[in-house]
Amino acid sequence: MLNINKNFKKLPGAYLFSTVARLAEEYQKAHPERELIKMSIGDVTRPIAPSVVRAMETAAHEMGTAEGFRGYGPEQGYEFLRSAIIKNDYISRGIELDTSEVFVSDGAKSDCGNIGDIFGIDNIVAVCDPVYPVYVDTNAMAGRAGDYKEGRWSRLVYMPCTAETGFLPELPKTSVDIIYLCFPNNPTGAAATRVQLKKWVDYAKDCGAVILYDSAYEAFITDPDIPHSIYEIDGAKECAIEFRSFSKTAGFTGMRCAYTIVPHELKCDGAELNALWNRRQCTKFNGVPYVIQRAAEAVYSPDGQRETRAAIEYYLENAKIIRTALSAAGLSVCGGENAPYIWAKAPKNMGSWDFFNEILNKTGVVTTPGAGFGPSGEGYIRLTAFSTREHTQKAMELLGNIL
């Protein structure tokens, strides 16, 4: 008689963003005359850059010709894209990588979730609190999180990121094996400097832990003291896997392309994690569409770089508008300078969901309640800079009226 993975039954009912979407929908039904402005989900709004579109059209045409057709590609991604990634994102920052250390995939969400396949179930996992829910839920599904009680998983080690800690995690006080870090951070928008990140690398090497480093938002870094890659820190290749994505860098949320770096220096139980991840990907994945890989390659062309940077600047300007407006209205804010996220404290000790509902009901602006990202997110909301300029300005005007 078949039995299911019992860990699924432990997961709390609804995914945060589905709940937010449902509440927004209910509001819109109740107020069909009002405009809904979504400052909630981290989805981009600027179209794909012209040079990237052209590359995709060319590749689509190729696929229809006998000479240009490509069947199964390498599971790890085409050489042309892996080389472009190394040249542009790593060598430019003094980091050497071999193409065999780059794994192209359909998304950082997939990789952050699937990476768990190569680790034992009894590892102790540390996550920031608040945190991107995927790290938690995928470990819960695998059985590494224990049981869920009163908003916490019994076997996870939570690293609170609060106003007191500058919204950055502090080193765990108990022993951990797998550490998820995301800088610039989702949801708080905080980013770690070189000095701060070095502390984590030293810690991980010291206790034989692995850092799963999500740098999906590195393109938004403006401060030269903040590293774009964890491999800018000496020794990181021996203890860290890095996840990157074209989603926010080049507006690829609907295009699906990302990559993960697993250095050969990273070993455990005598095995290279690179070999394990390669085996996992070859067995359960068949690569990214050829046309999408050509599109991603075009992001690195001179035109592609110029065009995608313009979109990043556009979102950073949105972030500035949000920061300025919320600060002017008297809210404490974090993020929005090196990140597309702004983390704002609700006034008068109001709870996250209450503040979320008040904003929604009075203005039609949709935010994300901080409590949905973890216990320490209580009392905060997250806003994103990915909306259009017009919507961002309108939303801030409406918020200014009620705060």
Place this chain on the structure above:
Amino acid sequence: MLNINKNFKKLPGAYLFSTVARLAEEYQKAHPERELIKMSIGDVTRPIAPSVVRAMETAAHEMGTAEGFRGYGPEQGYEFLRSAIIKNDYISRGIELDTSEVFVSDGAKSDCGNIGDIFGIDNIVAVCDPVYPVYVDTNAMAGRAGDYKEGRWSRLVYMPCTAETGFLPELPKTSVDIIYLCFPNNPTGAAATRVQLKKWVDYAKDCGAVILYDSAYEAFITDPDIPHSIYEIDGAKECAIEFRSFSKTAGFTGMRCAYTIVPHELKCDGAELNALWNRRQCTKFNGVPYVIQRAAEAVYSPDGQRETRAAIEYYLENAKIIRTALSAAGLSVCGGENAPYIWAKAPKNMGSWDFFNEILNKTGVVTTPGAGFGPSGEGYIRLTAFSTREHTQKAMELLGNIL
């Protein structure tokens, strides 16, 4: 201290197709003057259909416009594609499905592997022998296969598909919980009739097992007695998940689009497997590129159907050429009539690898040794019909000379 998933250490060294590729490469290096003809890997060679290319170009253009741009799509796939799948692949065969039962993905390989996430580790898994290695390796990684000794996994139930059984599996003699079936079969090319498949549905319902039904090759079925979907059998919705792919149907191996059907009727431990798979996909997957989904939709247009059918007919003609040539040379063959695979018995009780090497070294034709698909594949080789006509004819001529 981090520890790895120990099951990875149990996996035998190299993946079958990598070994075959390496041997072919070595041969080519030793004989640079001879032409290598690959009849081994199941990759297609015909270009993408013109109407599908056009749809992709249009979608690429859309992505570059403010109005047409699409960010994150539904994790389960766009409504337009899910509806087209139901209308064309199911309603046309008298099967009703709701769009919520269709999950669009980047490949049947991914889904066949990832589906294990929703099942308990202690389920007993039955696989055909010979078998597509992904079913075995993904269960081995998850810890369901036990230990690997002398070519067999200790906890897997092998269902031999031999000349004696007509290359179809027989019902297991011991209790099993998860049954992988692939009809038309990879690697033997055998296909089950309605009557034969009903036996499996009745069995699974009887003992509370789930059938994971891989029908990636259904487009090659020519015999009206052979069902294209397991849901053509009464009661199958209560016991089967079906995997389908555009890879072989429309030459999408380099395009990456497939889908999986999880009916709401399919329950276990009081839970709908549909809800579990949906939770898995929403947490670890972010959908298929918009341009690829538009391409897949175009496969169902009248032009798309005509064009992709022409490619299938082309491959079926290749299959016939292979069947005829090998039979004429005195080999026993299975498949090639309702499937793109031909399963041929080596002459004079020769072993798989010996026959593979003899063919490679004497002719430059690359096949796949049957033993690589499981113990009962010993003594056989697999040939695929996906080559060009020219290569197929040339390969058969060369084989004719040495057999």
